[in-house]
Amino acid sequence: MTTNPPATIALLMTGDELMRGDTVDSNSAKIACALAETGVVVQEKATVGDDRQRLSAAIARLAEDHAVLIVNGGLGPTSDDLTAEVIAQLAGIALVEHAKARTHVEDWCARRGITANDANLKQAFMPLGAQLIHNPRGSALGFAVDLGHCRVITTPGVPSELMAMLPEVLALTSERVATHSVHTLRLQTFGMGESSIQQAINDSGYAWPAQVALGFRAGLPQLELKLTVNDDAHIPLQRACLDHLQALMGDHIIGEASTTLAQALAHALREQHKTVTTAESCTGGLIAAMITREPGSSDIFQAGYVTYANDIKHRILGVSLDDLDHHGAVSEAVVRQMLVGALAHSGADMGIAVSGIAGPGGGSEEKPVGTVWLAWGSSDIMHTRRVVIPGPRDDVQQLVAAAGLDLVRRQLLGLPTEPQYFSRQAQ
């Protein structure tokens, strides 16, 4: 008696640009994420260039070992694009023109005012009997065909086309690989690192249930938390873990799903019918750009000031020349006056002002690179804080801008204005 190999899945990414490192492969992460949401974990991933022999060997090997193989790339019109040809050869099937695929390619060309040439029409050739996968975004259709016991599914390398085709790819996968319902809760957090969160959970003595997987995805400036359960029955457990996290680090949670700091701030402002303004020196417009990157920001943001030079801080925001002289641009007095000026000139209810040394130059012993003064709040309640942020210029700017958004959010929501990321800071 022989046993079937376990029904596993593999990915094969193709393209010379991946081998040369000219392109960072984000497609395989997109495919893996989509599969993970159906409870399927990719077992193996391989990447080869546009080389007939290596491509053929990789497909043969992976098809032997797995129940499903998703191949990405190599479906284009040029002679480098070998995927269909190599698979047909391995399967011992003829490569033939598919009538539906030909129509798709001709229509696609016609919509662009061109006549399909031989290169375009090459994309209509697929292994005989292959199942077509529709591409609503581009000319390259995908297909599925069996190679021994393995279902081989091909997809194009253009990310937007791949994304549009993923639902059909997932459906074709689920016919061969067992899927199960996965419930994922994503939380966006700011100001606590992965290890601090893990430590806080451990210190709390909470018996974290094994059925709830806790994952982290680090970004700058946000950190995403993922709570995953593999069974409908465990959703209450997932909810309990969320409540526990809320109790432990609630003020560092800015929202669910893909909420950004700017969105969380905008939401809090809208709830209270308030507006915000910015007075930026070392972030140079980044805070305003983060706010206005979000659609519909005009109801909570009307004016921002980028006052990079001292005399501009004085002339536009009314910062005292004496204070600029005595305390320097990176000082509590100056950042407070920047905030006062921005609030007065814009008429906004809330504001953020920052002045600092983003580096790499400009540091001193008293004020090293990374030293930033922040002022935030309303004309009634203003806060100021000095921070020293290590890291390159980009990081300093990003983190200060994020902290600025977060501090106004905290004030609006009545949360601690002394978040964990401050208490870790040297004064």
Add this chain to the structure above:
Amino acid sequence: MTTNPPATIALLMTGDELMRGDTVDSNSAKIACALAETGVVVQEKATVGDDRQRLSAAIARLAEDHAVLIVNGGLGPTSDDLTAEVIAQLAGIALVEHAKARTHVEDWCARRGITANDANLKQAFMPLGAQLIHNPRGSALGFAVDLGHCRVITTPGVPSELMAMLPEVLALTSERVATHSVHTLRLQTFGMGESSIQQAINDSGYAWPAQVALGFRAGLPQLELKLTVNDDAHIPLQRACLDHLQALMGDHIIGEASTTLAQALAHALREQHKTVTTAESCTGGLIAAMITREPGSSDIFQAGYVTYANDIKHRILGVSLDDLDHHGAVSEAVVRQMLVGALAHSGADMGIAVSGIAGPGGGSEEKPVGTVWLAWGSSDIMHTRRVVIPGPRDDVQQLVAAAGLDLVRRQLLGLPTEPQYFSRQAQ
């Protein structure tokens, strides 16, 4: 007589986060790029999770087929980190504590005020006789060891640590795989697509020499061109191709190496001892942020205005309320007055003003989403232009901001103020 296998190189990336798609693998592109600069092309890349069996099988297979195998990841302190153990087992060598590695780990912990625990010290265990690779950034040291005829080189998964260790990794690689001098010239361009450039080259009738490889790396908003030759003798040919490109699309070339649009603008401003200001509506501070992201921007940029609301455009920049009423905020009259106001208030020599509908809402038949008015120049010579940019909000903001920087650069350098990206545009 047996022949040796060709001296090829493979990469093995490890980590569950790569298999789940939680992390996009940029490390392999970094390694491949660094190798490409020494003329070495990666033949095969594999990715597996933190699974002993799969990891072992992948290392064994790749070591069999290649002269060098670079393994990335799995050198951390946790029990998931299996790389050293699996390699030692495959090589039939004991895993032993290396004195130098222990000192490194202890020092690293000491600098962070902690005592090395068992988890930390696990990182000091390596296959007996392995050659240590120093990690100046983290606690995880790499090592090189032979597995049959293959040199296996291990590196940590943290990108900054990997980057710091690459020179040593390249040196270890070059002892086994033939490297040759590769001369790469990178050009940064803006405003012409890959196919337009290729078309322009074809149309020019220039017999592009086969010894000079032309590569493209698309980014938003810039497009990088790469001219590569594999031999010192072909450098004059590479230079000739560069000259040809310069003649064909010189005004779309913003610089060599990794020059950004903001850097190119800053350079042109500095040469002429001039400064620039910004008046932004739909880009909401992004142009100012792009300028100030570059170190040392304070000598060419002093003030920026984010005037998102109509009354702010009036109050801060002096835009006529009548014109705002009659023509709307997205109009030539308004954007011109924004520029005039910003120049006058800031005292800058040059300026960029933009007002548009970034979307997704706010469009109309007359002014669809993506409609943007730009004004740029000095108080003596001002230009205005209406563009309609397709795409999501982010793209509209990015492209308008980039065009703004480019247009001032063009004016400063006396280049055509009607670049190709305008002539393709409907008025």
